[in-house]
Amino acid sequence: MTTTTHKGLTSSNTAADTASTDAAPVVRAVLYSRISKDTEGLGLGVERQREELHRLAAARGWHVVADLADNDISASSGKRRPAYEQAMALVDRREVDVLAVWAVDRLVRRLRDLEDVIDRTEASGSAAGVRIVTCQGDLDLSSPAGRMQARILASVARNESEQKGLRQRLQQRQAAQSGRPPARRAFGYLPGGRDLNEPEAGAIRECAKRLLAGASLTSLADYLNGEGLTTSLGRPWERTAVRAMLLNARLAGIRTLRGEVVGKGTWPPVLPEEDWHAVRALLLTPGRTTSGGTTARKWVGGTLYRCGRCRAPMRTGTRAGASGNADPTAARIYLCDATGSKHLTRRADEVDAYVLAVVEARLAEPDVAALLPAESPDVAGLRREAADLRERRDGLGEAFADGLLTAAQVKTASDRLSARLAEVEERLAQASQAGGLSYVLAAECPPVAFRSAALGIQRAVIDTLMTVVLLPGRSGSRGFDPETVRLDWKG
Template identity: 30%
Template sequence: MGKRTRTRVAAEQRQYSVEAEWTAADLALLRDLKKAESLLPDDAPRALLSVRLSVLTDETTSPARQELDLRILARERGYRVAGVASDLNVSATKVPPWKRKELGDWLNNRVPEFDVLLFWKLDRFVRRLSDLSTMIDWCLKYGKNLVSKNDSIDLTTTAGKIMVTIIGGIAEIEAANTSTRVASLWDYTKTQGEWLVGKPAYGYETADDEAGRVVLVINKDASRALRWCRDAALREKPASARRMAKVLVRAGLCGPGLTTSTMIRRLRNPALMGYRVEEDKNGGVRRSKIVLGGNAKPIRVADPIFNEDEFKSLQDALDRRGKNQPARSPLGATRFLGVLICDDCDAHMTVQRNRVKERDYAYLRCGKCKAGGHGAPNPHEIYSKFVEDVLKVLGDEPVMTREYRQGAEARKDQQRLEQSISYYMTGLEPGGRFTKTRFTKDQAEKTLDDLIKQLEAMDPESTQDRWVAVHDGKSFRERWEEGGMEAMADDLLRVGVKCKIKRTKVKGVRAPHIHMKLMIPKDVRDRLILKEDDFAEAF
């Protein structure tokens, strides 16, 4: 039976990317809207425009149209546009607002810069009722408002809050129906011997048979790579998965991003016997298992790359190789990963373990130097010295937490004081109400002086929405003593602290000389400030 392959080119396999296209008329309207915006008073409410799109089609509203409609709405309501958060090719069902690249940055880091969040339609903003509830709570906490161009949404009224909940529920039902249809299709596909939808397992590609149906066929290059790996695993001195990946990348049979874990997952996939499989997650390990049909037998969807005996012998070889490896620590093999780096190649230092005659040996190596550079034994000694150096420099720094302060109350006080001062100044003018008697004039002048002092004592920053750093009473030494190395590693990685490890060969000595250089950013105090994750409980 003749087949013609229809493997897609790399460009077609990339994630779809949308670029907003502005016409001359759109740009002219944009200039007019910005010109009108420049006439607004300085204290006009600031609006953040949220533009989102999953896939651009003839039926969808383009990003340019969404932005223009929202700018028109902002002009009608007297809002000044503080910025545009444009997240294109993003699913509202899969990605909540605070996880989107641009909108998430505004919600997590730029809260003081806007007062109201505008979006074109609620389903352009969220599609899950739980996400909507989280955003409503967030807006109430920070004093923000949600406004939709095409829905009756306004969090400043009770009716608006009820309406936004109802509309959000409808949007979630629509998303759930779509999810149900997709899940039903996948469940049906798993029971069929024909290939209907989905990405083929490594080693196979789709093709059209003579009848025009989609079938799976063996990819020659991938099959060649898999067979070489099996032969390498069955040698008297078997090759490691890491060695296999390097050889295949160097030979051009696999891409440069091939990792050891991906290599092992490919070799352990029972789909190589031509069977239909599904993902099986067990303890965080990704594997595939065979799908059984109605007759309790595996469903064959393609010709096998390995027969059952060949596949079993490959698995036995991989098992023997795996048993020689030390058990993984639940906290990871390397402490301070991403903080400790090689002085020669700037690659991350990682712990590599070997077992010789039932004894484990650990070495700290890098990723780019030849053979990992000079192996530094006793990683825990390096950790201890590193912790000691960090505590000397940063241990006494106070733990500061970022808190949000709203300036609405301070602005009201400022306005009240200014109005009162204006009232008394007018009354003290010649012929004013406070100039009729000496007593009323003296009392008014005294009151005016007190009001002016109160106004001068006000901190101008207190009238602005802002972040402030508040000390929680602890030092970082105390914080790290409670949380251990894991807490210190998280903080140092977040702050950007690095430590360069230089290994120098010493003549006649197997272990190299270790020199450590601690690198602290100049703005480390600002970076150390802890930022509360307002959306952590949403997961």
């Protein structure tokens, strides 16, 4: 006796089922199930199809060779269906006599896929054909009438798929216009999207503060991973994922649909809208480095310190070995070769240690709060202008709906307002230089916060407080000489 068991259902072939192998040969069947959308991730739709198919197999006395299922995979999206491919491989090798599905649309939803199934199941040479059987009836693909029926069913399935897609798009548009959150959970929110996940929301706020203070995306990814947090998909954080997360308009309570702003959301924002726009402007600043960073940015003063001979930015490098090539084991140096030769070099670790120590000492002074400049009238005016531009742009849709503007007029006005808004946001991003100092001074102990801050924040603080100028060493001097580092304090 051959038996295949599934969830308490058993299909079997015994001697009684087949009185003689000549009169009733064993029929080998592969069962295939599929569901396009498994919103709960429980596979219940596939499970119900499997139960029906096993009942069918038991009633027909088939031997179930394989029970295969594709869960949460559409048949019309073009995505790979691993279980479908396994089933068709069994068909190609003629290891089955029957391919059983709950309905035709579980197998194919496109006519070109049906034609492929017809070609692969029909008899050829000495190879017998493979029958297609559904829980609603058999399909005779060996006859013209049967193939026509299958094509009609596939056409109906295709039409249902297209109608379903249209309904889903309309539902998504309606949901967006009513301010409901998207179905997919966003980092910072609980499932359903209407309530904050406070540990994640707090981490987002910290990331926004650090970014505006000068931290890199890589350092933010390290921070999130260090807090034991993962993305909404359960993956470790990488800089690209951090960037995408911070650019998500849902953090500001803004509802979008396919990248288009639809209106205000009905959920609480993680960030004030003004703060999110500042983050967005900084991340989208033209020319902002999107790679992992350059070698110069791995040291505090790369491109930040100035040459005492020509005032050009100092870059980082290593001392040349005896052969004239860079020695990878040598100490890192700051060098200036603006004139075509290394006319000034200094050991990076010694200079950085001195500069960091001076800044820490200054941050420990009782009047440290006076270091933070008040927001300039220009910045305040830019923020007001940005808010006004967004409001005017958002109001164009209502003017179009009321018949006050044509579609062409709306596009022209929207393009003009968006272009001006991009300029204002870029200027605001450039004006956030004091962000690093603000972040450090807001800490309980500014010197400790500065020492433990990400490299980008340390650079921003130094750049806000002073200009570091490296001078040539004095002849005959040995070791580090503080007199060769001039600190020009700003303000």
